[in-house]
Amino acid sequence: MTAPVFRSHALMSSAAMPASQTPLGVNPAATAPETALLTPDWRPFAEAILAAVEGCGWAGWRVSAPAKPGAGPAASASDAAPATPDQDAAHTTAQASKSGSAEPAGANAATVPDADADADADADDTLSVDDLLDQIEAADLGPLLPPCPPTAKEPATLWRPKAGTLLSAVRIAATFGNAEALAAAFGERGAVTLLATGSATLDYAVKKTLEQIVAEPALWPDVAHTLELLYALDAVRTGSPERHRPLGGLTDKAGEALEKGRALVLVTAVAGTAPREVRDLHPRVCVLAPLDRTMLAVLLDMAYPGQRADSALAALPGSARVSRLDPDRATLALRAANPEAAVRAITAALCPPPTEGAGWAEFPLPKSVRDPLEAMIRDLRDWQEGQIGWRDVARGPLLVGPPGSGKTQLARLIGQEAGIAVVAGSVARWSSESSRSGDMIRAMRAAFATAAEQAPALLFLDEVDAFGDRARPRDHNSAYTDYIVTALIDLLDGFEGHEGVVVMAATNHLSKLDKAIVRRGRFDRILTLPHPDFTLLPKAIRWQLGADLPDADLSAVAQAALGMSGADIAAAVRSARGAARRDRRDLTLDDLAAAITEARPPLHPELRRIVAAHEAGHAIVGVATGRARVSTVALAFDGGFTAASLADHAEDRPLVEAHLAINLAGRAAEQLIFGRITTGAGGAPESDLAKATRLATALEISWGLGESLIWLGPVDGGEGHLRNDRSLRARVETHLRNAEARATRILTANRKLLAEMSATLEATGVLSGPALAALLDRVVLEAAASRAPEGVMPESHNPVLTARQSVLGGKSFGQGRDTGHAGGHDQMPDISDPDLAEDGTR
Structure with missing residues (x-):
């Protein structure tokens, strides 16, 4: 050079x-x-x-x-x-x-040149004003000006x-x-x-x-x-x-x-x-070349010349990511009086002590979420060790789940486990100082840049649904939504492949996201993070307890906590600890049980019987149709749920109609056992009846599986057509009536099992594992000849739309809760998933 x-x-x-x-x-x-x-x-x-x-x-x-x-x-x-x-x-x-x-x-070094002396040495014979004044004073005219105080020398500066x-x-x-x-x-x-x-x-x-x-x-x-x-x-x-x-x-x-x-x-x-x-x-x-140890040594030597900065730098751990030393951290470090103290400050900034307590391995996660995230963590570790290239590292997922399910905490745990920095951002944070679109986009760019600066890093976009959807009905905010959504997509595309940065997002409402944000290439995986089920609740409670009650059996309190979110459990644990502190004693399992009962009182006995029959009906019809594999049936504080995965079949009309029967099986079970139907199957947008209505409407207007091949709109919001189209309303009504009749026939053939399963569920509160399997093995399967719906609707043999991926295969359901009076009956899987793009991708 x-x-x-x-x-x-x-x-x-x-x-x-x-x-x-x-x-x-x-x-x-x-x-x-x-x-x-x-x-x-x-x-x-x-x-x-x-x-x-x-x-x-x-x-x-x-x-x-x-x-x-x-x-x-x-x-x-x-x-x-x-x-x-x-x-x-x-x-x-x-x-x-x-x-x-x-x-x-x-x-x-310690003196300042005397500018006046230099000026006197260079002066010529011409009288200055001072000389003239001196002559006037010498002529006995008296002092004309007060004497000037002696000038102090200006201090030397660096x-x-x-x-x-x-x-x-x-x-x-x-x-x-x-x-x-x-x-x-x-x-x-x-x-x-x-x-x-x-x-x-x-x-x-x-x-x-x-x-x-x-x-x-x-x-x-x-x-x-x-x-x-x-x-x-x-x-x-x-x-x-x-x-x-x-x-x-x-x-x-x-x-x-x-x-x-x-x-x-x-x-x-x-x-x-x-x-x-x-x-x-x-x-x-x-x-610009990222800061490395050689650059840092030169920088310290320039800041502390002659003080052997290279020797001081030897105290910096080899694991310290020097490239993460930004101007702010460097400013705080260089306030030190010597390079040794500066290196200690840099070490504290770049190598924080490990977090104590439970970590990634202890955090309660379903297998469907843990496995892909662990694969991403392994890829990040392998990339840091130089074993794989960045193009082979798994991209960040989009986490979907209700409030309190731990999405934000999960991002922090991934960063700790992978040994990378975490940079978090959201619409609320980026618009906190100014709601102007230009200022918000500038803050967004700064967050992306910070993640690149801290690489390897995880950029976590929280509450990403707050960006909005450009396809929603136009209003006075549409231009703003268009602008910031386009800016986010532009950043995601421009950032794609930026080595060392994984982008992960979270939302409570997948259906509110712009379809362009969730397409493949921006977020390759959509992972659903539900509230913990019966199998994960003991682990969720243990996570919140930490070192308290290390040997306690948490199965009983876990059953009482069915339906609670991670945030609900955390609040109950805090309440239990507070009760123990007030009595000046250690926390006990009774304190925790009392706190959970206070927060989530059990169902009324009569309502408990109705909900038990309702959930048993869902499970039996799911097995009888051959379309569902049931893993858990349980009662919660506000109702019940049935957890199952759907069998892997083609998405044709028989599958849709079987799913309609499963959705309405709870109503049919109530009518069969008690002779009346409660409001528990309806009411909320995610209730059994609401989902069945959306499903039957989609069959007619979106999928071409009904009387007409005309596409009238997407699945999301399709039920709006029912208000003005009487013919459509009649066809959807027929689908629902046929499905309920089909569920009734199946449950009638299994009435003795339905009564026994309802009573067992009412007594125990949860059925799973061998006990549930023993009951479901006795289900009388639906005969092939009885599957045809009764009524005027002809059977359609239209093939499934080949552009759509499998909506139902292997998808779990029943983790959420309804708000119906009969106790939040299960949320069966919805084939009319509004979160799917038209091409079947998420």
Whole structure:
């Protein structure tokens, strides 16, 4: 690498000075030679950059120099760290060099030149005003002016660069090596370069540093063209009606630079977060080299010259991710009085102590969620160890679940288990300071850039449904929704493949998401995280208890807690601990049981019998039709649920009609045993009756499995057609009546089993495992001849739509709760899943 020509006043490290210029207060015999860590070939360029920005208000401050050489660090001005004698010598040497003086640093380190004496020596014979006044006073005219007090000498000062300035200097120098290489990379006529700093907090310092380099003749050759330096965001015009044109979305300044052929450098934190208008220019992407241990050693040596920063750096653990040292953390660390203390602060920032207590392995998760997440964690570990490439790392999932199911906590646990940083963001957080769309998008870009800076990292987008859906009915907020959803998609696409960053999102309402957000390629997996079922509840309670009640059998309290969310369980545990503290004793299992009972009182005995029959009816019809595999039937504090997975069959009309019968089996069981039907099967949008209605409507208007092949709309909201279409309403009514009659026939054939299973469920509260299997093995299966529906509707043999993936195969149901009076009966799987795109992908 050819060494560039630098200004004569470039800063020199104390170890590189001649013996005559050894800093005051440093013993020459005790100063050991610099190690290779402190003398990379790019260090002269870094020192020249610091010399070029010295004195700039944005780059640093002037602080008081020590009062006496060799007396130790003196108090600094403002909040800057104390300056050392070596800093005094280094910076005073630079000042002497700038002024053209060849006098050693030690000669002037503690004194300020007497400007008045120099002026007297150079004065000519012409009388000055002071001389005239002296003559008048000598003529006995008396004093004309009061005597001036003696002037105090101004204290000596040192220039102390900011942490961001040091980071910019060493990273620019390490990336390009010398000034010629920098000019060749940026100064070519017509070149458009996207410079990625890797840190949003470093953009300003890098841009200002480059501006100073370009203005310095010794660092910017005459042969290089003048640069136009802009932030990438400032090169784009927001809200321009001509954004469809290649250059229509650019500002006047950026457009003029392109038209005149000037070299254009656009500064951004991460190339993937740059506006699409910038990426459409197909710029050359230049990424500043991430901070490494060599750069950090040079930075510390510049901040603490002559104090053997390389020796201090040896205390930094090898596992520390030096690249994560951002300007803010560096600023806090460099407040220290010596490099040893600075390295301790850096270690605390980059290597936090491990979190105590339960972790990933103990967190209650269903197998369908844990397995893909563990595969992603393994991929991240293998990538960090260099065993696989980034393209082979599993992409982040979209977590779907009700409030309190632990989605946010899961992101933190994944970060801990994989050993990566977690950066969280949401619409609420990004719009907290300003609701203007431009400010929010700027905050979004900063979050993506922060994740890239902290890589490897997990970027967690919480409550992603708050972005809205561009396909919803138009209103006064539609333009805002269009703008921010498009910006999010643009960021996700631009960020795709950014090495070291996994994007994961969470939502309570999958149906409210824009379909473009959830398509494959942005989130490859959609994982449903329900409230813990009977098998996971003991583990969920144990998670919240921590070290309390280590040997207690939690099965009984788990049964009482059926239907509770993780947040509900956490509240019950806090209440139980509070009760124990009030009595000045340790927590007991009775405290926990009492807290759960208080929060979730059990069902009334009469209602318990009705719900038990309702749930048993669902389970029996599911098995009898051969369409469901039931794993658990249970009673909860607000109703009951039946957990099952659907058999893997083709999605044709027989499957839809069987599913209708399963949905309405609870009503049929109530009528068969008690001679009346309660409101528990209806009411809420997720009730049995509501889902059956949506399913039967979709059969007629969306899937082409009914009387007509005309597509009238998507599954989501299709029931709205029933209000104005009497013919459709009649056909849907027929489907529902036939399904309920079919369920009644099946339950009549299994009436004795229905009564026995209802009584057992009422007594025990839960049926699962061998006990449930023994009961279901006695189910009389539906005869093939009896499956045809009764009524006027003809049997359709239309093939399943081949563009749709399997909606029902292997999908679990029954984890949620209804709010119906008969106790929140199960939520059977809904073939009319509104969260599926038209092509069957999520």
